[in-house]
Amino acid sequence: MQDYLKELNEKQREAVLHIDGPLMIVAGAGSGKTKVLTTRIAHLMQNGVDSFRILALTFTNKAAAEMKERIEKILGNNEARNLFIGTFHSVFARILRGEAHRIGYPNNFTIYDSDDAKTLLKSIIKENQLDDKIYKPQYVYSRISAAKNALMSPREYLQDQFAQQEDARNNRPLIGKLYGQYAARCFKNGAMDFDDLLYKMHELLAKHPEALAKFQHRFRYILIDEYQDTNMAQYQIIKLLGAVHENICVVGDDAQSIYSFRGATIENILKFQKDYQGTKVVKLEQNYRSTQTILNAANKVISINKNQIPKKLWTEKSEGEQLKLVSTLTDNDEGRFVADAIAENKLRNHYRNSDFAILYRTNAQSRSFEESLRKHGIAYRIFGGLSFYQRKEVKDFIAYLRIVVNPQDEEALKRIINYPVRGIGKTSLDRLTLTANESGKTFWDVLQDPQSAGLKGASATTIESFVIMIKSFQSMLQKKNAYEVAFEIGKQTGIVKSLHIDKSVEGMARYENIQELLNSIKGYTETPDEEGELAEDKSLGTYLQQITLLTDADKNGEEDQDVVKLMTIHAAKGLEFQCVFAVGLEENIFPSAMSLYDRESLEEERRLFYVVITRARERLWISFSKNRYRFGSLVQNDPSRFIDEIPTEYMDKAFVGLAGARSGGHSSDNYSRTTFQRKETITSSGGSGLEVKKILEEKKKQSFNHVPSNDFQASDPDSIEEGMKVEHQKFGVGKIEKLEGGSHNRIATVEFENAGSKKIMLSFAKLMILS
DNA sequence: CTTTACCCACTTTTT
DNA sequence: GTGGGTAAAG
Numbered sequence: 001m002q003d004y005l006k007e008l009n010e011k012q013r014e015a016v017l018h019i020d021g022p023l024m025i026v027a028g029a030g031s032g033k034t035k036v037l038t039t040r041i042a043h044l045m046q047n048g049v050d051s052f053r054i055l056a057l058t059f060t061n062k063a064a065a066e067m068k069e070r071i072e073k074i075l076g077n078n079e080a081r082n083l084f085i086g087t088f089h090s091v092f093a094r095i096l097r098g099e100a101h102r103i104g105y106p107n108n109f110t111i112y113d114s115d116d117a118k119t120l121l122k123s124i125i126k127e128n129q130l131d132d133k134i135y136k137p138q139y140v141y142s143r144i145s146a147a148k149n150a151l152m153s154p155r156e157y158l159q160d161q162f163a164q165q166e167d168a169r170n171n172r173p174l175i176g177k178l179y180g181q182y183a184a185r186c187f188k189n190g191a192m193d194f195d196d197l198l199y200k201m202h203e204l205l206a207k208h209p210e211a212l213a214k215f216q217h218r219f220r221y222i223l224i225d226e227y228q229d230t231n232m233a234q235y236q237i238i239k240l241l242g243a244v245h246e247n248i249c250v251v252g253d254d255a256q257s258i259y260s261f262r263g264a265t266i267e268n269i270l271k272f273q274k275d276y277q278g279t280k281v282v283k284l285e286q287n288y289r290s291t292q293t294i295l296n297a298a299n300k301v302i303s304i305n306k307n308q309i310p311k312k313l314w315t316e317k318s319e320g321e322q323l324k325l326v327s328t329l330t331d332n333d334e335g336r337f338v339a340d341a342i343a344e345n346k347l348r349n350h351y352r353n354s355d356f357a358i359l360y361r362t363n364a365q366s367r368s369f370e371e372s373l374r375k376h377g378i379a380y381r382i383f384g385g386l387s388f389y390q391r392k393e394v395k396d397f398i399a400y401l402r403i404v405v406n407p408q409d410e411e412a413l414k415r416i417i418n419y420p421v422r423g424i425g426k427t428s429l430d431r432l433t434l435t436a437n438e439s440g441k442t443f444w445d446v447l448q449d450p451q452s453a454g455l456k457g458a459s460a461t462t463i464e465s466f467v468i469m470i471k472s473f474q475s476m477l478q479k480k481n482a483y484e485v486a487f488e489i490g491k492q493t494g495i496v497k498s499l500h501i502d503k504s505v506e507g508m509a510r511y512e513n514i515q516e517l518l519n520s521i522k523g524y525t526e527t528p529d530e531e532g533e534l535a536e537d538k539s540l541g542t543y544l545q546q547i548t549l550l551t552d553a554d555k556n557g558e559e560d561q562d563v564v565k566l567m568t569i570h571a572a573k574g575l576e577f578q579c580v581f582a583v584g585l586e587e588n589i590f591p592s593a594m595s596l597y598d599r600e601s602l603e604e605e606r607r608l609f610y611v612v613i614t615r616a617r618e619r620l621w622i623s624f625s626k627n628r629y630r631f632g633s634l635v636q637n638d639p640s641r642f643i644d645e646i647p648t649e650y651m652d653k654a655f656v657g658l659a660g661a662r663s664g665g666h667s668s669d670n671y672s673r674t675t676f677q678r679k680e681t682i683t684s685s686g687g688s689g690l691e692v693k694k695i696l697e698e699k700k701k702q703s704f705n706h707v708p709s710n711d712f713q714a715s716d717p718d719s720i721e722e723g724m725k726v727e728h729q730k731f732g733v734g735k736i737e738k739l740e741g742g743s744h745n746r747i748a749t750v751e752f753e754n755a756g757s758k759k760i761m762l763s764f765a766k767l768m769i770l771s
Numbered sequence: 772c773t774t775t776a777c778c779c780a781c782t783t784t785t786t
Numbered sequence: 787g788t789g790g791g792t793a794a795a796g
Contacts, residue, residue: 059785090786114785114786194785194786198786258784261784262784362783363784364782384785421772425772426772427772458772549786551785568783568785570784571784590783594783604784632787775795776792777793779789779791779792781787781790
């Protein structure tokens with residue numbers, strides 16, 4: 001038996017050894033899914049399958065890169081380079097780059113990211129003289145996206161009763177019309193949006209038998225990661241590609257399906273067996289990641305969902321620590337708690353920064369953690385959010401490159417026609433657009449002849465010189481490489497110079513970003529071609545298509561840095577960490593306010609909760625805050641309903657204070673209540689930075705740094721009386737000032753020597769009577 | 772045509 | 787708190 005097979009358990013081996021015919025692997029969280037996938041590919045190659053004939057599709061560039069790397073390791077040679085591994089979007093973009101002419105697109109088509117798409121939609125909405133408060137670009141875009149993901153053309157959309165009714169009911173009956181105009185404009189601009197990469201790929205295969213045959217032949221073995229996240233379009237493409245040989249292997253976990261908002265449907269995983277007769281099904285249920293306790297909690301939570309493939313994760317690992325439930329008064333306190341806990345656990349349990357992850361529901365929640373980590377001097381990195389290539393200055397610069405490659409690209413043109421300011425204003429622009437739309441010419445064509453749009457004098461001449469400049473860049477492309485052209489653009493437009501002069505903090509950051517962009521182009525042009533890449537070249541066009549599909553999370557090379565990682569739960573899927581902070585567990589945030597009204601989306605939120613729990617190997621904190629700033633004003637939320645779904649036996653509630661008490665009535669479960677509230681003393685005191693720091697340090701001491709005495713033992717709460725001297729595990733020594741309330745929820749006001757005055761619920765707090 | 776000053780809507784999650 | 791869009795002033 002080959003070495004690589006010895007490292008697998010029985011089930012995993014079963015999956016790897018299956019070579020021909022459809023295979024579905026139901027892989028629970030942490031069950032070694034990537035290992036199986038990579039080992040199976042290596043095994044195929046060991047058994048004589050040509051590496052050029054294997055296609056593996058993932059959802060993130062990172063997952064693809066990791067797979068490639070691991071296969072290389074198993075094989076110990078360069079054969080893995082020939083594999084076709086990538087995201088759905090990047091693989092299809094690459095294929096379309098070679099085949100686009102068949103469907104009437106230029107091969108150097110532009111890829112619109114969602115910003116470009118929304119900008120274009122906005123102008124179309126305006127042109128139709130519709131109110132963009134009713135026809136919100138975002139909303140229209142998501143409707144169009146849904147249509148494309150369901151492989152519905154504009155014409156079909158207009159004929160589809162369900163879609164029409166839906167739009168009529170929402171008082172937006174013209175979406176179908178907008179969809180048609182949008183698609184036409186994209187086509188005219190030589191541009192595809194993200195969804196088009198799937199939609200057009202399907203069109204290519206469905207309408208062009210010779211192309212279909214070519215790729216059916218080329219890809220003898222197809223593997224798909226995260227199958228539960230595929231949508232209709234992806235499903236149909238795979239079906240077409242695999243129709244002849246049916247050597248399709250899908251890996252998925254219905255419990256981790258969290259992308260239905262993007263058109264993903266669990267249906268795909270559920271109907272796989274029906275579509276492919278004789279599918280072999282392998283279930284991977286042994287978890288190699290988390291402790292027993294974490295797994296128990298996760299199993300319990302997910303069992304509440306109705307729709308799922310039954311499975312039960314188990315582990316040989318030890319029980320481990322309880323989950324720690326934390327409540328704080330404000331979001332800033334939450335940030336401080338997490339930073340404190342990281343500092344403490346690094347010392348006490350010898351963790352490194354990189355062992356920690358802070359995972360939240362929305363990107364906007366990162367702020368308080370950034371602040372507190374910075375104050376503690378703990379290195380961190382935020383993943384997600386705005387990608388480098390989406391920053392304004394970078395996009396502006398890239399717009400020039402886009403024009404040079406594809407002058408039909410109207411969005412890019414409009415973006416930079418007056419950047420830097422050269423005196424082509426709104427009035428001229430409107431005229432040009434109007435003329436272009438009326439004559440059916442492209443925007444670029446109209447620019448060639450500004451007089452035809454009724455422009456004369458200064459505006460006409462500036463446009464003429466703009467066109468000449470762009471044309472000179474285009475001709476440069478013949479003789480010079482991408483980097484040299486980009487450099488010239490930066491120089492001749494004056495962009496680089498003007499950013500260099502700007503000495504404000506933002507200005508300097510922008511300058512650096514442009515330099516980084518130039519460096520990245522340089523790096524790209526100078527890296528030699530990889531062997532076996534299909535239709536791969538080092539042109540500017542390829543570069544542009546690639547970077548549009550890049551996310552911030554994909555930035556490589558910085559992975560081994562010892563930093564705390566901050567990201568959304570979505571972004572954390574597929575990753576694991578020793579210690580995880582699941583933060584912001586509050587109603588309206590997690591579960592999100594948008595998901596509260598139907599079972600389906602609430603179950604998806606619960607799967608998201610399942611995902612965050614199962615990211616943790618050893619320790620897991622779950623935190624919520626009573627108050628939180630949103631849009632600059634304070635809002636209050638109840639603790640998330642999901643907290644109640646974890647059995648109390650798995651939870652340590654030592655960090656839950658009065659601050660977390662429910663205000664609503666549906667509390668079924670009491671949290672232990674050691675008081676954990678602190679008054680905000682430093683908010684707007686206007687003191688110097690140094691003073692603020694001092695106060696912060698003082699506060700830190702007060703709240704966490706008391707080490708309980710060795711013989712600490714909680715006394716019977718009923719025997720506590722006013723005036724007694726007591727010790728608290730966290731707050732230290734204090735004196736009982738006052739007792740209130742009845743026998744079951746007596747509240748004591750305690751004056752602590754170091755921590756100030758606290759209100760404490762006696763039935764839950766652990767106090768030891770000293771005298 | 773460009774700059775400035777206010778106003779508002781904005782927060783799910785991403786290739 | 788922010789960023790983008792609009793209206794009025796320069």
